[in-house]
Amino acid sequence: MKPVRLAEACQFYQDKFLPRLLHGSPGVRVFLLCLEPGQALRPRADSEEMVCCVVQGKAKLTIGGEVFEVTAGDMAGAGPGQVRGVEAEERCVVLWVHVSGARRDG
DSSP: OOOOOHHHHOOOOSSOOOOEEEEEOSSEEEEEEEEOTTOEEEEEEOSSEEEEEEEESEEEEEETTEEEEEETTOEEEEOTTOEEEEEESSSEEEEEEEESSOOOOO
C-alpha cells in the first residue's frame, strides 16, 4: 500500500456520512471516517476486531455498553461481537480499522 496523506483524503459531506475505504485486504480493512457534528457510525456489534484512532476533532465513542469522550490522539479497540460506534461532537476525522482472524495473545 502506498502512503496516504490523510489531510488530502478527507471528504466531508453535510447531508450524509460516507466512510472511505483506504485499504482492503483479506485480514484488514482501514476506513477513513470524516464526520460533521452529529453524524455517526451507529453502534452495532461486528464479528471482527476493531481499532479506532481519532486523528482530528472530538467525538463520543461507544465500546460495549460504555460511551467515552475522545479527542485527537486517542485510540481504542473492541473485540469480536462487542458493540462499537462513534458520533462526532465537532468535525472529526477517525481511522476505523477492522481486523479479521486476529491473533489474540494473553
